[in-house]
Structures are given as C-alpha cells and as structure tokens.
Amino acid sequence: MTRKNLQPAAGPKVAVVGAGSWGTTFGKILADGGASVVMWARRPELAAEITESKRNSRYLSGINLPRSMTATTDLAEALTGAEQIYLSVPSQSLRENLAAIRPLVERTDVPLVSLMKGVEKSTGLRMSQVIEQVLECDPARIAVASGPNLALEIAREQPTAAVISSLSPETAEAVARRARNRYFRSFVNTDVIGTEFGGVLKNLIAVAIGIVDGVGYGENTKASIITRGLVEMTDFAVAQGAQPETLQGLAGLGDLIATCQSPLSRNNTAGRLLGQGYGYKEVVTQMQQTAEGLASVAPVLQLAKQVGVDMPIVQQVKMVLDGTMDPRDIAPHLTTDDDQPQGERTQNEQSGGGGALRRALQRAFDQFRHGGRGAAGDRP
Numbered sequence: 001m002t003r004k005n006l007q008p009a010a011g012p013k014v015a016v017v018g019a020g021s022w023g024t025t026f027g028k029i030l031a032d033g034g035a036s037v038v039m040w041a042r043r044p045e046l047a048a049e050i051t052e053s054k055r056n057s058r059y060l061s062g063i064n065l066p067r068s069m070t071a072t073t074d075l076a077e078a079l080t081g082a083e084q085i086y087l088s089v090p091s092q093s094l095r096e097n098l099a100a101i102r103p104l105v106e107r108t109d110v111p112l113v114s115l116m117k118g119v120e121k122s123t124g125l126r127m128s129q130v131i132e133q134v135l136e137c138d139p140a141r142i143a144v145a146s147g148p149n150l151a152l153e154i155a156r157e158q159p160t161a162a163v164i165s166s167l168s169p170e171t172a173e174a175v176a177r178r179a180r181n182r183y184f185r186s187f188v189n190t191d192v193i194g195t196e197f198g199g200v201l202k203n204l205i206a207v208a209i210g211i212v213d214g215v216g217y218g219e220n221t222k223a224s225i226i227t228r229g230l231v232e233m234t235d236f237a238v239a240q241g242a243q244p245e246t247l248q249g250l251a252g253l254g255d256l257i258a259t260c261q262s263p264l265s266r267n268n269t270a271g272r273l274l275g276q277g278y279g280y281k282e283v284v285t286q287m288q289q290t291a292e293g294l295a296s297v298a299p300v301l302q303l304a305k306q307v308g309v310d311m312p313i314v315q316q317v318k319m320v321l322d323g324t325m326d327p328r329d330i331a332p333h334l335t336t337d338d339d340q341p342q343g344e345r346t347q348n349e350q351s352g353g354g355g356a357l358r359r360a361l362q363r364a365f366d367q368f369r370h371g372g373r374g375a376a377g378d379r380p
C-alpha cells in the first residue's frame with residue numbers, strides 16, 4: 001500500500017491562522033487526524049508553496065505536508081465555514097490579528113484555540129484573555145493547547161502529547177478529539193491559567209538554561225536551575241490562580257524538560273547567544289523565528305511583583321537581557337540574596353500553603369525517574 005492510500009479522507013474544515021513553524025505543524029497534526037485544513041498565511045508565496053508544493057521550506061525544511069492542507073492570504077476564505085479556529089501568530093501580534101478576525105467570527109460560536117506561549121507585553125494579559133477581550137466572546141468558546149511540542153519533532157511524526165485546556169470541558173474535549181492522531185495525543189483539563197502560564201514560564205527558564213550552555217557551565221548548574229525554575233513557575237502560577245498539579249503536567253514540567261533540553265528550542269537558542277556574550281539587539285537580529293521568552297520576561301516580573309512572588313531566575317534573565325548582569329554570574333539564586341539559609345520548599349508552602357507543592361515536586365521527581373509518565377491533572 002502506498003503512503004498516499006494511508007491518508008484519511010478529508011473531513012470537516014478547520015482553520016489555522018499563522019503559517020510559521022508551529023501553525024504549520026499543528027495544521028499537519030489536524031490534517032493527519034482527518035480534518036481538511038486551511039491555513040492563513042501573511043505572504044502569498046508561502047500560501048502558494050503550502051497549497052501547491054505541500055511544503056513550508058522556510059519553517060519546516062524537508063517536511064511533506066498532507067494533501068488535505070491548503071493555505072490562503074484571504075482571512076475570510078480561511079475562516080468561513082471552519083468548525084474550529086486555531087491561532088498561532090507571535091503573541092505580540094495577536095491583538096492586531098484579532099481585530100481583522102472579529103467581523104468574521106462574531107456571529108458564530110466556533111471554538112477558538114490559542115497555540116501561543118507568550119503574554120502581551122503592554123498589558124500582561126495571557127493569550128486567552130486577549131482573545132476574550134478583543135472578540136468580546138464567551139470564554140467557554142476559548143481553548144489553549146500546550147505541552148512539550150517542539151514543532152520540527154512533531155512534523156517528523158515523533159510521538160508526543162499536549163493538553164487542551166478550556167473553562168468548558170465540552171470545548172476542551174471537542175478540540176482534543178479533533179487535535180489527535182497516531183503521533184499526537186491530546187489530554188484535557190480546565191485549568192486555563194496553569195496551562196497557559198506553564199507554556200509562558202518554561203520559555204523563561206529555557207532562556208536561563210541557554211545562558212548556562214552559552215557560558216559553558218555543566219549539568220549541575222542546569223539541573224539546579226530547572227528544579228528551582230519549576231518552583232518559581234509553580235509559585236507564580238499558583239499565585240495567579242492555577243492548580244499546582246498543572247505545573248507538574250505536560251504544560252509545565254513536560255514542556256520545561258523538552259524546551260530546556262533541546263537545541264531546537266528558539267528560547268534556548270536565544271539564551272545560548274546571550275551566554276556567548278551577544279547583546280539583546282544582536283540576539284533578536286540573529287533569531288529568524290519567534291522566541292517568546294524575550295518579550296515575556298518584563299510582564300511576568302511585573303505580575304510576580306503584584307502578587308509578591310520572588311522569581312530570582314527570571315530576574316537574572318532580565319538582568320542579562322538588560323546588560324546589567326554578566327551571564328557568567330547566572331545561578332539558581334540571586335548572588336545578592338542575603339546569606340540566611342533558605343528552606344527548599346516553595347514560598348507557597350513556607351507561608352502556610354500546605355503540602356501541595358511538596359507532593360507536586362515529589363511527583364515531578366518521580367516523573368523524571370520514570371521518563372515523564374503519569375502527569376497528574378491532565379486527563380485523556
């Protein structure tokens with residue numbers, strides 16, 4: 001049997017807005033799951049390449065896209081009649097893109113799914129909040145997808161999982177049913193805050209790990225920063241209203257491992273360049289793709305300040321970006337901290353928050369030992 005014959009017949013139409021590495025890969029996930037996918041691309045030459053050659057050579061070199069994937073630069077053509085709409089543009093451009101999308105979706109109740117992992121710099125809002133605000137729509141229509149999802153690995157059909165989160169279990173389940181295939185498994189939860197912040201925060205820790213790599217430090221430094229980074233992520237997200245379990249699941253620990261370990265990660269790569277001594281502007285110039293962490297650092301620290309959560313690792317990333325700290329001084333703690341020994345527990349527990357974080361860290365440790373299986377909180 002030829003490969004062609006193995007492809008499922010094209011099913012219901014879904015739309016993906018943004019034809020970069022993740023939008024295109026997610027389009028492939030959906031098409032390989034049976035959907036008929038229409039991508040919206042900004043550039044006509046990219047739209048033509050996807051439709052005619054079934055390729056996206058700039059973002060996914062060497063990948064053949066399914067026959068049931070096409071692309072257009074006409075937003076109305078992409079969105080009209082779509083059963084679900086997935087959004088995958090750089091976070092800082094979401095608001096302007098939604099303004100164009102609004103007239104096309106305001107008289108529908110089509111689910112809108114954010115694939116993005118950033119916060120809006122000017123407002124500190126998560127992507128689902130920007131969607132709700134600009135479209136003035138029912139939050140039950142909105143879902144977010146997150147997890148250890150390095151685009152190129154998935155485009156090569158290497159098995160992975162993600163979590164689809166929505167305030168509405170029905171929306172999460174409908175999206176998870178559509179966004180799955182033999183190499184991509186979608187779990188569900190209703191913790192949108194934890195799921196979104198997991199994706200945002202692991203980018204910041206991945207920049208820190210990149211700095212460590214760039215400087216040339218080894219595994220102890222990285223393991224310490226990843227472990228303490230997970231504590232920072234959890235403290236921050238819980239203070240914003242997340243469930244601690246979510247940060248131990250695919251959208252937290254799972255993505256933290258993938259992004260910190262992989263040279264495919266753009267955040268990790270940006271950090272490596274910083275660690276090698278390049279300044280912020282040079283790094284931005286060298287990066288050909290979106291590294292969300294660079295824009296999220298400042299708003300995350302602002303939000304952390306508002307809820308009284310310390311984030312020493314994220315703070316150091318900001319200082320390296322600002323040029324006020326030598327990358328070689330990066331450590332799992334601020335070197336300006338006072339010398340009082342601290343408990344290893346999270347701020348949450350130290351202020352009487354109970355044993356949730358200790359249990360979560362124990363689970364994280366168990367997951368590391370057992371290869372990432374058994375993520376708490378994410379339901380199949």
Ligand SMILES: NC(=O)C1=CN([C@@H]2O[C@H](COP(=O)(O)OP(=O)(O)OC[C@H]3O[C@@H](n4cnc5c(N)ncnc54)[C@H](O)[C@@H]3O)[C@@H](O)[C@H]2O)C=CC1
Binds near residue numbers: 018088116150
């Ligand atoms: N690449 C990956 O492995 C993953 C990425 N993500 C997230 O997906 C989101 C999109 O990232 P990627 O596709 O990786 O980025 P990318 O840099 O590969 O592609 C971004 C796409 O957006 C387009 N774009 C740039 N500015 C725009 C604007 N103002 N309006 C409309 N389109 C614009 C670009 O032309 C490009 O097609 C990010 O939030 C990222 O964190 C999430 C999971 C995995």
Ligand SMILES: O=C(CO)COP(=O)(O)O
Binds near residue numbers: 117149151258267268
């Ligand atoms: O989110 C990702 C993997 O889950 C992709 O990470 P980068 O944006 O750092 O490439």
